[in-house]
Amino acid sequence: MEKEYTLAVIVENKSGVLAHIAGLFSGRGFNISELSVGETENPDYSRITIVVKGDNKIVEQIKKQLNKFIDVIKVTDLSNQPSVHREIILIKIKAPPSKRQEVFQIAEVFKGKIIDISQDTLTLEVTGITEKIEALISILRPYGIQEIARTGRVSISRGMSK
Amino acid sequence: MKLTGALAIVEALHKEKITTIFGIPGGVVIPLFDALYGDKKINMVITKHEQGAIHAADGFARSSGKPGVCIVTSGPGATNIVTGLATAYMDSIPVVAITGQVPTAIIGNDAFQEADTTGITRPVTKHNFIVKDPNELTSVLKKAFHIAKTGRPGPVVVDIPKDITTSEFEFDYPEKVSIPGYNPTVHGHTRQIKKVMDAIKEAKRPLIYAGGGIISSDASSELKQFVKTTGTPVTLTLMGLGAYPGTEPEFLGMLGMHGTKTANYAVDRCDLLIAIGARFDDRVTGKLEMFAPHAKFIHIDIDPASIGKNVVIDIPIVGDAKNILKEMNKHAVKLDIKNWQNEVSKWKKEHPLAFMDDELLRPQYIIDQLYKITKGDAIITTEVGQNQMWTAQFYKFDKPRRLITSGGLGTMGYGLPAAIGAQFANPDSTVIDIAGDGSIQMNIQEMATISQCMLPIKIVLLNNGYLGMVRQWQEFFFNKRYSATCLKRTKGCPDICSNPGPQCPQYVPDFVKLAEAYNAVGIRITKKSDVQGALRDAISTDKAVLLDFIINPEENVTPMVPAGAPINKMISSKEDAEAFLLA
Ligand SMILES: Cc1ncc(C[n+]2csc(CCOP(=O)(O)OP(=O)(O)O)c2C)c(N)n1
Ligand SMILES: [Mg+2]
Numbered sequence: 001m002e003k004e005y006t007l008a009v010i011v012e013n014k015s016g017v018l019a020h021i022a023g024l025f026s027g028r029g030f031n032i033s034e035l036s037v038g039e040t041e042n043p044d045y046s047r048i049t050i051v052v053k054g055d056n057k058i059v060e061q062i063k064k065q066l067n068k069f070i071d072v073i074k075v076t077d078l079s080n081q082p083s084v085h086r087e088i089i090l091i092k093i094k095a096p097p098s099k100r101q102e103v104f105q106i107a108e109v110f111k112g113k114i115i116d117i118s119q120d121t122l123t124l125e126v127t128g129i130t131e132k133i134e135a136l137i138s139i140l141r142p143y144g145i146q147e148i149a150r151t152g153r154v155s156i157s158r159g160m161s162k
Numbered sequence: 163m164k165l166t167g168a169l170a171i172v173e174a175l176h177k178e179k180i181t182t183i184f185g186i187p188g189g190v191v192i193p194l195f196d197a198l199y200g201d202k203k204i205n206m207v208i209t210k211h212e213q214g215a216i217h218a219a220d221g222f223a224r225s226s227g228k229p230g231v232c233i234v235t236s237g238p239g240a241t242n243i244v245t246g247l248a249t250a251y252m253d254s255i256p257v258v259a260i261t262g263q264v265p266t267a268i269i270g271n272d273a274f275q276e277a278d279t280t281g282i283t284r285p286v287t288k289h290n291f292i293v294k295d296p297n298e299l300t301s302v303l304k305k306a307f308h309i310a311k312t313g314r315p316g317p318v319v320v321d322i323p324k325d326i327t328t329s330e331f332e333f334d335y336p337e338k339v340s341i342p343g344y345n346p347t348v349h350g351h352t353r354q355i356k357k358v359m360d361a362i363k364e365a366k367r368p369l370i371y372a373g374g375g376i377i378s379s380d381a382s383s384e385l386k387q388f389v390k391t392t393g394t395p396v397t398l399t400l401m402g403l404g405a406y407p408g409t410e411p412e413f414l415g416m417l418g419m420h421g422t423k424t425a426n427y428a429v430d431r432c433d434l435l436i437a438i439g440a441r442f443d444d445r446v447t448g449k450l451e452m453f454a455p456h457a458k459f460i461h462i463d464i465d466p467a468s469i470g471k472n473v474v475i476d477i478p479i480v481g482d483a484k485n486i487l488k489e490m491n492k493h494a495v496k497l498d499i500k501n502w503q504n505e506v507s508k509w510k511k512e513h514p515l516a517f518m519d520d521e522l523l524r525p526q527y528i529i530d531q532l533y534k535i536t537k538g539d540a541i542i543t544t545e546v547g548q549n550q551m552w553t554a555q556f557y558k559f560d561k562p563r564r565l566i567t568s569g570g571l572g573t574m575g576y577g578l579p580a581a582i583g584a585q586f587a588n589p590d591s592t593v594i595d596i597a598g599d600g601s602i603q604m605n606i607q608e609m610a611t612i613s614q615c616m617l618p619i620k621i622v623l624l625n626n627g628y629l630g631m632v633r634q635w636q637e638f639f640f641n642k643r644y645s646a647t648c649l650k651r652t653k654g655c656p657d658i659c660s661n662p663g664p665q666c667p668q669y670v671p672d673f674v675k676l677a678e679a680y681n682a683v684g685i686r687i688t689k690k691s692d693v694q695g696a697l698r699d700a701i702s703t704d705k706a707v708l709l710d711f712i713i714n715p716e717e718n719v720t721p722m723v724p725a726g727a728p729i730n731k732m733i734s735s736k737e738d739a740e741a742f743l744l745a
Contacts, residue, residue, distance in 0.1 A: 012343065016292075020284050027285050057470075064467035070289040070309060073343045 004033070005052050005059045006078040006085065006155045012071040013039060013046040020069060021048065030054065030062055034087075034152035045073060049154050082158040088125065088151045089133045090115070094144035095122040103143065110136050121146055129153075167296055167327040168197035171260065174303040176203055177335045180231050182222060182586045183207065184215035188235020189275060190262035190324040195233075197327075207586065207615060210607035212239050214579040216246025217605065219257050220317075221583030224566045225541055227380065229256040229310050230583060236262045237275030240321075241282065245573060247317045248286040252570025253401060254378055256315040258306050263323040266294055279321045288316030296329045301336050308339045313346030314465040315378055346464060350481035350489060357477050358436075358460050359493045365434035365458075367502040368394045371417065371446075374401030374569070375439015375463060375483050377562040382406065384487035385438070391494040395506050397425035399440050400554055401569040408558035409538070414506060415515065418446035419723045420551040423513035423732055426723070428506055429454050430730040438462045439483045442472040443570070452728035462486050515555050522714045523690050525549070525624045528697075529556040529596065532622060535697050540592040541566060541584045545577040545601030547631035549624045551719040553596045575604025578621070582608060585617045592620070592701060599625040599649055599673075609680035612706045620700050621708040623673060626715045627662060634718050638739035662715040677708035686710040 011017045018037060025032050034051035052062060059077075066075045078085075095103050096119075103122050107114055112126035126136050130153060137148070165173060171194060175183070182205045187195040198206050209215040212234045219230030234243055240261040250257045264273040280290045289309050291302045299322070306318040362368055376385055382405050389396055389412050396406045397417040406413055415422030417429055429435065435457040440446070447453040450472060461468075461475040462483060469478045479486055517526035529552055532540075538558055543566040544550040550567055559565050566584055568576040581595040595602075602623060612619050624630075633647040642660040651659075652667045677684025683705050687696045693711070700707040721732035724742055733739050 016280055016284070019281065023285055061467065061471055064471075068465070068467050070341060070344045 001055055002053055003055070004079070005054065006083070006153065007050045007052065007063065007066070008076045008078055008155060009048040009050060009066055009072060010040065010045050010074040011048060011069075012073065013044055014071070017046070017071045018048070020071065021066070024065055024069070025062075028061075028065065030058065036152040036154050038154070049152070051153060076157065078155045078157060083155050084158060085129050085153045085155045086127055087130060087133055087153040088127050089136065090123060090125050090149040091137065091140060092116070092121055092123045092146040092148075093140050094120060094146060096120045099143060103140075106136075106139055112136070163333050164330050165333040166193070166197070166330050167299055167322070168193040170299055170331070170333050171303065171322070171327065172197045172201060172204070173333055174300055174335055175231065178229070178303075178307050180229070181205060183231045183233055184209055184218040184222075184583065185233035186212055186215060186235065186239060188239050188262060190236045190264060191233060191239075191327075193324065193327040194260075194262065194322075205586070207582070207611065209579065209582070209611050211605065212242035213246055213575065214582070214605050214608040214611065216243040216257065216259060217249065217573075217576050217579035218583035218586070218608075219259070220246060220250045220255050221543060221566050221580030222587045223250075223255050223257055223583070224580070225563050225584035226587035227378075227563065228587070229258055229307060231258050231260070233260045234262070235275065236264055236279070237277045240277055240279040244282060244286060245571075247283055247319065249568050249571045249573045249576060250317040251286045251288065253374060253568065254315050255317065256310040257317040258310050259317060259319045261319055261321045263292065263321045265325040266323045267325070269323065279319065283319045286317070287319050288314075290319035290321065292321040293323070293326050296326050296331045299326060299331075300334060301339075304336045305339050305341055309341070309344065313344070314468075347466070347480045348464070348482040348485055350462070350479040350486035352489075354477060354479045355486060355489050356493075358462075358479060359490060361434055361458060361460060361477060362392065362394070362436070363495070363497070365497075366499060367432045368392075368434040368436060368497065368499065369428050369432035369457075370394050370396040370436045370438065371399070371429070371440055372396065372402045372405050372438045373399040373440025374405075376402055376405035377439075379439065379464070379483040380562075381439070381484035381487050382562045384484055384491060387491050388487055388494055391491065392497045393499060393503060394436070394497065395428060395503065397421070397428060399443070399446055399569070400567065402440065403554060403565045404559035404562040407560040409560055411507070414510065416554050418443075418729065419448070419725070420555065420719050420721070421723075421729070422515055422555075423721055424506065424509040426729040426732060427509050430728075431505070432457045434458050434460065436460045436462070438487070439464075441468045447472065448723045448727055448729035448731075521690060523688065523693070523711060525552045525626075525711070525713045525717055526556050527690065528622065528624065528693055528711055528713070529553055531693050532594070532596075532697055533557045535694070535701060536592055536594070540564070540594050541588055543567065543577040543581040543584060543593070543595045545595070545598045546572045546574045547598045547601060547629065548626070548634065548717070548719050549596050549598040549601070549630070551631070552624070555719075557596075574598075574601035576601075578602055578605050579608045579611075581619045582611055582615070582617060585619055593617075594620045594622055597621055597623045598630060599623060599627065599669075600629045606676070609677070609682060609706075609708075613681040617706060618704040619706050621706075622697075623708060623710050624713050625669070625673065625710055626713050626717065627666070627669060628715060630717075631719070633716070634722075637716065637718070637736055638722070638733070639724070639743065642736070673708060673710040682706035682708055684708045684710065686712065688712045
């Protein structure tokens, strides 16, 4: 059965590693739906959060292939454990002065911030889980979306477990 | 001790006990070749093409169990080894390829002979490195050899920019390696091993299906002990041939597309399939859903990603085959499987691999004679195609590391350079390349290497005038439309031709003259009655010999499982194929 899986992959923080991992997905015909990368608490390592859609068998194979890479230190399947997920969206919409008030209210409901304003556009920053981001987008769509930048989710397990 | 990077590489190679290296120099590796010049411990073999160098390194590794090494220049030197890396990668062969790179300061500038070697080779290597800091050079080399040899072995590329080889630094070769992301599991889980032994004791029709993993873990004697104690029948993959003696009664032959009927029937009937160091490749399994339909599956492999990749496994064990078989042997007992053993022996008697013993010069006869004359004691390399399958079927391999063949990638042009590597690793052995007339031309230039190194390699060329294996598929499945497979074809030939005969043009090249041009002995054999003599003479001389056997052009490899069919559905002729296509 197709499902969404979130994998946290700790890798050596050096050039070529991300290309290698991306190559695994394309070479073996797996699809990445979201990807984000950043340094970890240890500057020698980076953390890659990958969201993939697939059935259990495919995802098991992906995990094993990732683990096989010498530059991969650890693969954690966050879909199997309590975890917290966040994504940031920056969304620029058409908003002439007459519409601004409405948009400010929406931003407030979504605990977002207005981070840029021009003659007829507004840019909002919102953090949240995917569903919240999707809801925001659909509410803002009628105003006319000019541009969207999303980070892809970052995820971490809950509590002390490592 | 302060050394230049180039000398440090040579010193590191000494520490790794490397005695033979294959390669070709070029601009950025001149300092490295300079450091190797006149080295007393390392025999630097210059091939004629980098593909020859990497296949030779691979043949060296397969025939000796030690890592093979090649050194090539940047850009075209590096891109020329890609096929060889992929060949070694698919068959899990430990090869370390050192590639030169343009100086660090100009990497990324499209410099002369620059190629993104690590980028290009990443999908076909177990791992690769680029050394950008001279202080990392020795630890990277240590890691490269460690990674190539351990776990599931494989090729590793070390890309070294020119300035790294010329800068000076303190030489220190690490004794130990620590790679946080690399820690292969070698010991099988005790509880899993117990489960396996319980399953084996319960089985009524157990079958061992073993592959190249037995050879890379040197587990042949453990496998033999297990089989002799329990009485379990054994089938082997192409890569596994020799892992269990081909002449022992428990051996059913190779399985899969060109396997024996006995092996494929046994797979179809078994109730427990014990896969060891094999990977359920599609050439082995045929139609996956119908593979061993009555069996419970055990899979023992060093690579966790191999387990469960193609089939669902009931009892997996991750670990080194040798360790695990040793443990299994402690609990092995004689199994009460007389009925199964009888059933299997009956198939063996009813369906031996056979060929027409008529007046035609048939390749199976040649290989059978070669087996008898060499007493099964030669190291055989093959090219790819029919020649390879006939070898697998008719030369009986009693020992591991005697069949050197490109299984996973099926690389034409592999056999001749691989024979060079095998001969260097085994100077006292008879090394024979069983070749096809198409494949051998892909690396024929290495005849010059053979000649210059005075290697006594023998080439048994099965010259059918065709890209035979493809022609066979065309005969069986494409209505005998021999598109692009005739090697004799010239401009004057009819557009459509499926009838080779006396009207055909002369073969180009003349392999006998070609052999002579390379200072080797060339002999053409057209009659069956000349086969024994020619083989005997060739084997007994210490010169390189090319035997150009003009074989029956439309000889086929049978039995054959059509691609995608269940493996018990074997065909032997065009008529069978037609019936199969209709069904
Ligand atoms: C590099 C490469 N190109 C193409 C193929 C496809 N191929 C597989 S077998 C074969 C024919 C080989 O002909 P030959 O060496 O004469 O061997 P034969 O089958 O006639 O014994 C071809 C073209 C391949 N395996 N490798
Ligand atoms: Mg041929």
